[in-house]
Amino acid sequence: MLRIAMIGAGRIGKVHAGNVALHPRAKLVAVVDPVEASAKALAGALGCQWSTRPADLIEGREIDAIIVGSPTNTHIELIQRAAAAGKAVLCEKPIGLDIAAVDHCLDELKKTPTPLLLGFNRRFDPSAAAMKHAIDAGEIGTLRQVVITSRDPGPPPLSYVATSGGLFRDMTIHDFDMGRWLLGEEPTEVFACGNVLVDPQVTRFNDYDTAMVIMRTASGKQCHINNCRQAAYGYDQRMEVLGSSGMITNDNLCATTLRRSNASATQAREPLLSFFLERYADSYRFELDAFIDAVLGGKPVPVGAEDGRHALLLADAALESARSGRSVRV
Amino acid sequence: MLRIAMIGAGRIGKVHAGNVALHPRAKLVAVVDPVEASAKALAGALGCQWSTRPADLIEGREIDAIIVGSPTNTHIELIQRAAAAGKAVLCEKPIGLDIAAVDHCLDELKKTPTPLLLGFNRRFDPSAAAMKHAIDAGEIGTLRQVVITSRDPGPPPLSYVATSGGLFRDMTIHDFDMGRWLLGEEPTEVFACGNVLVDPQVTRFNDYDTAMVIMRTASGKQCHINNCRQAAYGYDQRMEVLGSSGMITNDNLCATTLRRSNASATQAREPLLSFFLERYADSYRFELDAFIDAVLGGKPVPVGAEDGRHALLLADAALESARSGRSVRV
Amino acid sequence: MLRIAMIGAGRIGKVHAGNVALHPRAKLVAVVDPVEASAKALAGALGCQWSTRPADLIEGREIDAIIVGSPTNTHIELIQRAAAAGKAVLCEKPIGLDIAAVDHCLDELKKTPTPLLLGFNRRFDPSAAAMKHAIDAGEIGTLRQVVITSRDPGPPPLSYVATSGGLFRDMTIHDFDMGRWLLGEEPTEVFACGNVLVDPQVTRFNDYDTAMVIMRTASGKQCHINNCRQAAYGYDQRMEVLGSSGMITNDNLCATTLRRSNASATQAREPLLSFFLERYADSYRFELDAFIDAVLGGKPVPVGAEDGRHALLLADAALESARSGRSVRV
Amino acid sequence: MLRIAMIGAGRIGKVHAGNVALHPRAKLVAVVDPVEASAKALAGALGCQWSTRPADLIEGREIDAIIVGSPTNTHIELIQRAAAAGKAVLCEKPIGLDIAAVDHCLDELKKTPTPLLLGFNRRFDPSAAAMKHAIDAGEIGTLRQVVITSRDPGPPPLSYVATSGGLFRDMTIHDFDMGRWLLGEEPTEVFACGNVLVDPQVTRFNDYDTAMVIMRTASGKQCHINNCRQAAYGYDQRMEVLGSSGMITNDNLCATTLRRSNASATQAREPLLSFFLERYADSYRFELDAFIDAVLGGKPVPVGAEDGRHALLLADAALESARSGRSVRV
Numbered sequence A, B, C, D: 001m002l003r004i005a006m007i008g009a010g011r012i013g014k015v016h017a018g019n020v021a022l023h024p025r026a027k028l029v030a031v032v033d034p035v036e037a038s039a040k041a042l043a044g045a046l047g048c049q050w051s052t053r054p055a056d057l058i059e060g061r062e063i064d065a066i067i068v069g070s071p072t073n074t075h076i077e078l079i080q081r082a083a084a085a086g087k088a089v090l091c092e093k094p095i096g097l098d099i100a101a102v103d104h105c106l107d108e109l110k111k112t113p114t115p116l117l118l119g120f121n122r123r124f125d126p127s128a129a130a131m132k133h134a135i136d137a138g139e140i141g142t143l144r145q146v147v148i149t150s151r152d153p154g155p156p157p158l159s160y161v162a163t164s165g166g167l168f169r170d171m172t173i174h175d176f177d178m179g180r181w182l183l184g185e186e187p188t189e190v191f192a193c194g195n196v197l198v199d200p201q202v203t204r205f206n207d208y209d210t211a212m213v214i215m216r217t218a219s220g221k222q223c224h225i226n227n228c229r230q231a232a233y234g235y236d237q238r239m240e241v242l243g244s245s246g247m248i249t250n251d252n253l254c255a256t257t258l259r260r261s262n263a264s265a266t267q268a269r270e271p272l273l274s275f276f277l278e279r280y281a282d283s284y285r286f287e288l289d290a291f292i293d294a295v296l297g298g299k300p301v302p303v304g305a306e307d308g309r310h311a312l313l314l315a316d317a318a319l320e321s322a323r324s325g326r327s328v329r330v
Helices: A011-022 A038-045 A054-059 A074-082 A099-111 A126-137 A158-161 A172-183 A202-204 A281-297 A305-323 B011-022 B036-046 B054-059 B070-082 B099-111 B126-136 B157-162 B173-185 B200-205 B281-297 B305-324 C011-022 C036-046 C054-059 C072-084 C099-109 C128-137 C156-164 C173-182 C199-207 C281-298 C305-324 D011-022 D035-047 D053-060 D072-086 D098-111 D126-136 D158-163 D172-185 D200-205 D281-297 D303-326
Strands: A001-008 A026-031 A050-051 A065-067 A090-093 A116-119 A143-151 A187-195 A212-218 A222-228 A237-244 A246-250 A258-263 B001-009 B025-030 B047-050 B065-068 B089-091 B116-119 B143-151 B185-195 B210-217 B222-229 B237-241 B246-250 B258-262 B265-269 C001-005 C026-032 C049-051 C066-067 C088-092 C116-119 C144-152 C188-195 C210-217 C222-228 C237-244 C246-250 C258-264 C265-268 D002-007 D026-032 D050-052 D065-068 D088-092 D117-118 D143-151 D187-195 D210-217 D222-228 D237-241 D244-252 D258-262 D265-268
Touching: A001 A011, A001 A054, A001 A281, A011 A026, A011 A038, A011 A065, A011 A187, A011 A281, A026 A038, A026 A054, A026 D187, A038 A050, A050 A054, A050 D158, A054 A065, A054 A074, A065 A074, A065 C072, A065 D187, A074 A090, A090 A281, A099 A305, A099 D026, A116 A281, A116 A305, A116 D098, A126 A172, A126 A237, A126 A246, A126 A281, A126 C258, A143 A172, A143 D143, A143 D210, A143 D222, A158 A202, A172 A187, A172 A212, A172 A237, A172 A305, A172 B305, A172 D088, A187 A305, A187 D187, A212 A305, A212 D187, A212 D210, A212 D222, A222 D143, A222 D210, A222 D222, A258 C128, A305 B001, B001 B011, B001 B054, B001 B281, B011 B025, B011 B036, B011 B065, B011 B281, B025 B036, B025 B054, B036 B047, B047 B054, B054 B065, B054 B070, B065 B070, B070 B089, B070 B099, B089 B281, B099 B305, B116 B281, B116 B305, B126 B173, B126 B237, B126 B246, B126 B281, B126 D258, B143 B173, B143 C144, B143 C210, B143 C222, B157 B200, B173 B185, B173 B210, B173 B222, B173 B305, B185 B305, B185 C188, B185 C210, B210 B305, B210 C144, B210 C188, B210 C210, B222 C144, B222 C210, B258 D126, B305 D002, C001 C054, C001 C281, C011 C026, C011 C036, C011 C066, C011 C281, C026 C036, C036 C049, C049 C054, C049 D258, C054 C072, C066 C072, C066 D035, C072 C099, C088 C281, C116 C281, C116 C305, C128 C173, C128 C237, C128 C246, C128 C281, C144 C173, C156 C199, C173 C188, C173 C210, C173 C222, C173 C237, C173 C305, C188 C305, C210 C305, C222 D126, C265 D088, D002 D011, D002 D053, D011 D026, D011 D065, D011 D281, D026 D035, D026 D053, D035 D050, D050 D053, D053 D065, D053 D072, D065 D072, D072 D088, D072 D098, D088 D281, D098 D303, D117 D281, D117 D303, D126 D172, D126 D237, D126 D244, D126 D281, D143 D172, D158 D200, D172 D187, D172 D210, D172 D222, D172 D237, D172 D303, D187 D303
Parallel strands: A001 A026, A001 A065, A026 A050, A065 A090, A090 A116, A143 A222, B001 B025, B001 B065, B025 B047, B065 B089, B089 B116, B143 B222, C001 C026, C001 C066, C026 C049, C066 C088, C088 C116, C144 C222, D002 D026, D002 D065, D026 D050, D065 D088, D088 D117, D143 D222
Antiparallel strands: A143 A237, A187 A212, A212 A222, A237 A246, A246 C258, A258 C246, B143 B237, B185 B210, B210 B222, B237 B246, B246 D258, B258 B265, B258 D244, C144 C237, C188 C210, C210 C222, C237 C246, C258 C265, C265 D265, D143 D237, D187 D210, D210 D222, D237 D244, D258 D265
């Protein structure tokens, strides 16, 4: 039984804490949030302790692991504190927004190694995992191209944009990770193109809301990513891999398998699941499974700090490319 | 080159005459219609002779074959006249609505055999033909069940209902033929259930506008047909075959391969092709090919008078079943 | 918190007991099974008591409700005992295989009414529920036809066939319930046709393994059901409803949203989920929700003993029809 | 009636000549090919004159228009000769492979203007045309992104690669045209990335066989193109447009609407149409329609020499980008 404290009682904290509470091999010991009311409410609902300060808990004997779902700027300190105390960590992406700070964190982790699973939850989606498995099993022969479509249902508030690190570090970073993972080789070159087509206010933050990226590996495999902060039809999450002997595509998931036909259309499916909490509900559960397997079962952590660092490097390169109009070597 | 006269310048006459005019191995010699204006107009458009009386043409030397697209009550006489004159016939279904008259016609045809292709055009649809081919090639193992969905976009005028012979003889007859063909064995038992759910006026004609049928062959293969005179989403033409090692379904055809996604639906395809002239445009062309192959190339006629007779027997049995509530032996 | 005892530690017992154990408003108190090893194993895995005899538990104070997943021939006694003790019941279908016994049980229940949810689990499938909701919301106008396809991946052992009550009472009964529910009116007439096409041994039990049914309501709405004990491509569960203003179809569910394209096919989805435990995993959870809502929340039980009785009446009528070749009034 | 001479009796010449022969408003007067046997064979099959030298025909009075399906290096001379003689031209793409020569040709055309339709046949595909129509009708709001997937079933012979002008000028040029057309604005910036992943021999020609491109217009609309000279599953031709209020995708077209389900897959469609002659058979017919409408009916030519020039500019920019690693302004 893995004893876990949830750091952060916000949207994602609720998801993780709920999954821990239901997991047969985990026990939710505490919920931590600087906002007392939030911590109390979630702990009350799930029947565990609460706290506004993580430090004591992390260093105490009551827990074996933490899940970090607090704001990005707290991640590095929490990781390092947990590592020092010998506690395992499941940390929401990203580790941080500054590559130097992330590199420093990774150096520290080498001194006090601890299982750290980085929350690139999409890798745990059953369809994404099956696609990766099929590639690795040779089903499409030698991989040649990857195409990732990733569009949010609607833009975040501008206050979020201000501190998000920008489109590439905040949104595309999931796709950079997915691209690396599906390619099976490190991209060595990134070209990106960003525009503001959804909300002109975004220009105030020197950010983009619509982007296209091309990455390439040393052996010449190519990957395209397209992003938009708004898709009228819902949260659009598709992938496609082309290899020498075939192609696999991953369509969007709907809540039901119904298809409607009437005077204006046929075979219409319902709108897509509203956003990541709904679309990736399964992923979060399987991610927790993998974390518990790693900590209790000694299995390797399937996605770690190095993956977070690599994705950030690609995001930084994309930003540089979008500003310079040149492809950037990584 | 097959020299053809088109009998009937209505909706279906225009389709056949146009196909003949464009066919590299056929020549449209004349269009015949009792309505002079219709005959003239179509002949003018396609550059051939016209007439209001078929008799002289059929018996003359200028033509090798006729296509019969005139009203049902003229079919038998035209077929017999053509047979007597040694001319080939492509006749729209049905041969007739009365089984005794049809039997008599078939007897007469035995005396002066002539190539006669009966216009069960759906057999020539590329998808239907590919499905039949796959069954015959053993792709689904031993056939067990056939399901045919056949719904019109909207009901015909009541004046048509009055003389149509009724739903089973007029509309379901195509599905009886399709069922026989896909089953690959004669149905020996028919159960049918008919209702008036679209237009209450239809009851005046002792007819139905919505029906479900089950047929069974001697070896126990089963076939379901469902019909409705109205489908708000268009002309619905689907088929499904289940065998011991698999299933093949045949979806509806759309004019384009577009799929629309917006705030109210995803992957919506456009409405279905409006009706049989659009949906089965290819079928009519391939049917003409098969007719020419039979007459000029000595190939067997793929669907003939006996098929028309069998379909009518099933329609009659369905009507008897719908009225009696019992399954009827054929 | 609803305190529940699970009666039966077999395949379905494991599903229900696991769902109860994870449910935030339920507590699994005990597992009961005459086979001690089974009871012990399941209770051990889920951390609750076990017993080989249900009687004491049902009459004791430790539980509020039972879930009945024991063999069919025990259902009626368990239901009556629970009713007498004032305990709620979630009972797997069917109540019984003999209509007289079922009628007697229903009479008894009137004396000591207890919340009884009958496990027609498919009603709780999210897509089925959304389809019913759409019909009730008027989305397709006036309902005209229902088509239900329900095929098992492979036949059960002959030992099961021997005691199953026959195809109509064992397998089609789910579709009779689904048909009644979607039609929104009682079928008053049933025609059925059964054959042995999968395993000739089935004839020894005077049973069928392949069937087609047509039902009709008093207002003339029609419903077709097709069944086969074997579908090479997996557990096939589809539905279609046609109304005056549109159609809704419910496709099969796959484990992933992948589509494969290679030299032999395009857009191939993976095989279907293997059988009901996988396909309807969600249904069982939502069914338990509904049960808890009824018992603790005072909401109406969405599917009860009367529904079980009606489905059995239809199954009996289908059997009579299949044997007589006549449609049977219900 | 438009009197047409077909220049070139190869693969594409046969398609065009056949369409002309069947067209009710056109007459195929002659087929011209330097290979006498080819010219003779095609002319014989379609019942028209033949010649090995185009000059006399173009300048003679017997024809009103030519269709140019001869090798690329003959296009400019034929166009200019036809323009000088006042004959209309339907010219296969590209006008030429050298932008200076193309510019010179366009200058000459200004002196003796003649209807010139450039054979970007994909614009005439019913689905592509419907997509463009939907965009123009405002169906997806303001356009933001275009994604074009265009993969050949297999690589051309190396001898073809040697003179093709390279992947971007030969293959991607169709997608550059499609991108421009769907975007509705000129791309002002091109980034491209090319690799040799199919056949290493292609490197000998300093060419690529796998490519990804991003284009951007002045207002920031983005377009991605991906190409591969080999797709094991057939000729892959898809498009997607994202706008502020929706998305439209265009799937591949199959020869039938069948879907197969068996033990290894469900809903498998058959392999895609083999290559452009099959996939775009309709396009060539509608293209001819548009040409005849322009010449005989005075309608504007829907795609002309300027479009050819623009697509070539984009191809040249892509090549420069692929070699330099920078986005190139157009």
